[in-house]
Amino acid sequence: MTRDAFIAAARAAERDMRSVFPETPLMRNDHLSARFGADIWLKREDLSPVRSYKLRGAFNAMRKQIPGKxxxxxxxxxxxxxxxxxxxxxxxxxxxxxxxxxxxxxxxxxxxxxxxxxxxxxxxxxxxxxxxxxxxxxxxxxxGHFLSPFDDADVIEGQATVAVEIEAQLGALPDRIILPVGGGGLSSGVRSYFGTDCAMTFVEPAGAKSLAAALAEGQPVDVSPINNFVDGAAVAKLGEKTFARLAGVDPGDVLSLSEDRICVTIMEMLNVEGVVLEPAGALAVEALSELGETIRGKTVVCVTSGGNFDFERLPEVKERAQRYGGVKKYFILRMPQRPGALKEFLEILGPDDDIARFEYLKKSARNFGSVLIGIETSAPSNFDALRGKLDAAGFTYTDITNDETLAQFVI
Structure with missing residues (x-):
């Protein structure tokens, strides 16, 4: 299918789906615009009837199969x-x-x-x-008819309706569009519609870099095992059909963001803007920090792809955000088993240091015990002062904050 034919098909799909659900809003975000010195717009797919863009592809694929299936x-x-x-x-x-x-x-x-x-x-x-x-x-x-979540020509065409709406709502092409990438359905659809008419940035979670791997190998490759935290974009292998449309992407336009870092954006958008985003939905917004000066003065559209966030995950998201921001750390402390030892340790803490976890793990020797301690503070620099005081007092400790293997068992 030529690009002109694809554009016509995507526009036809967008017209047809208006009888099912309204277009999602394209909203200028003043907070992000001021922060990055740019004209930042959010394409709010998190406000669709199912709180993600996925119903677009499902609609387009099903309308073409009925009444045959x-x-x-x-x-x-x-x-x-x-x-x-x-x-x-x-x-x-x-x-x-x-x-x-x-x-x-x-x-x-x-x-x-x-x-x-x-x-x-x-x-x-x-x-x-x-x-x-x-x-x-x-x-x-x-x-029956199997509906792939991304590796289907009709699904890709349906996801391209996001681009159709952006073009109509903005009244012009943005300077840059930032898209999350999982299996590639959304990104390949938008890229097929806009072509090279505007710059694009593709963002994937660090624990599932399927697009980057496919571009490096010249074909989709399995990057298992993957980190499933960003569940809406954690895909082990890019689709064959989606890669055919993304094969020409410049690897320099593909970013990967750590799962903990994405949590910072989830918390910020929730606390500052009142916007609920799932991890995949926050990818495009967090990528703004990576682009820095390249977007200053530009018109940028971030596709917030989904808002299906289970609030039972909120404590984990907050925890990850604090750890990434350097304001929460975990230590294994070797505590002398004598009267006054705990009091000495508590007196070392600064005025902004708060104990969030304190648990004796086991006695490593008759006169010492191992303690798991979690500390929250107001600024990362406070931990430098704390370490200095611990060293001066002769306490033995190990920072396990970034030890993922150990953290799985004790945190």
């Missing part, structure tokens, strides 16, 4: 499942959604709610590979 099958534990369920109810067709057994009940319930009785949910496998295999096998046996 009356059964649609997918494998997903998140936004894709909800988009498919929403569209099954809209079109009045049957859907079967396969999810891992470990899927949180909140996501299962939301998918069932959006399906409105038209969707059956099947929990299969502890890991997604088994879930996907079961879904594809069932689909083949039942004669």
């Amino acid at each position: 009356s059964l649609f099958v997918c494998a997903s534990a998140g936004n894709h499942a909800q988009g498919v369920a929403f569209m099954c109810r809209h079109f009045g067709v049957r859907g079967v959604v396969f999810m891992p057994v470990t899927t949180p009940q909140q996501k299962i319930q939301k998918t069932r709610m959006f399906g409105g009785g038209m969707v059956e949910i099947r929990l299969v496998g502890d890991y997604f590979d088994k879930t996907l295999g079961a879904a594809q096998a069932f689909c083949s046996e039942a004669g």
Whole structure:
């Protein structure tokens, strides 16, 4: 398909979906604009009916298959499942959604709610590979249509409607668009629509750099094991069809951001702007800090791809943000087992230091005990003063804040 044909198809899809749900807003963000000296706009896909852009691709793929197919099958534990369920109810067709057994009940319930009785949910496998295999096998046996979350030409075309709306809402092309990347459905669709008419930055989580790996190897490669924290963009292998549209991307336009760093943006957008973003939805906003002077004075659109955030994760997100910001650390402290030792340690703490965790782990010797201690403070520099006082007092300690293996067991 030529670019002109793709543009025409995406525009037709965008017109058709207006009978199902309204366009998502493109909103100028004064806070970010002032901070970066640029004209920053947020394309609020987190405000769609299912709080992500995924229903776009589901709509476009299903409208092209009906009435030929009356059964649609997918494998997903998140936004894709909800988009498919929403569209099954809209079109009045049957859907079967396969999810891992470990899927949180909140996501299962939301998918069932959006399906409105038209969707059956099947929990299969502890890991997604088994879930996907079961879904594809069932689909083949039942004669249904399998809806890939990203590696499908019609899905890609549907996700490109994000670009159609940006162009119409802004009234011109932005200088730069920042897009999160998982399997590549959104990014390949937007890139296919805009081509090289505006600059693009592609952002993926550091624990799942599937686009960067594909560009380096010249083909999609499996980057397992991946970090699933940014669940909306944590994909082990870029799609074949999406890579065909992203193969010409300059590797210098691909950024990776640490999972902890993304948490800083989630907390900032929640506390300052009242905007609820899931980790994948915060990727594009956090990338602004990396671009720095290159965007000063420019018009920039960040696609906030989703807002399906489970608030049970908030304590973990806050924890990760504090650790990344250097205002919370964990130590293993060797504490003398004698009267007054704890008091001596407490007197070392500064006025802004707060003990967030204190736990005896075990006695390492008759006269000493190992203590896990977590400390929050107001500024990273306070830890330099604390270490100096601990050293002067003769305390033995180990900073385990960034030791992921050890932290999994004791924090």
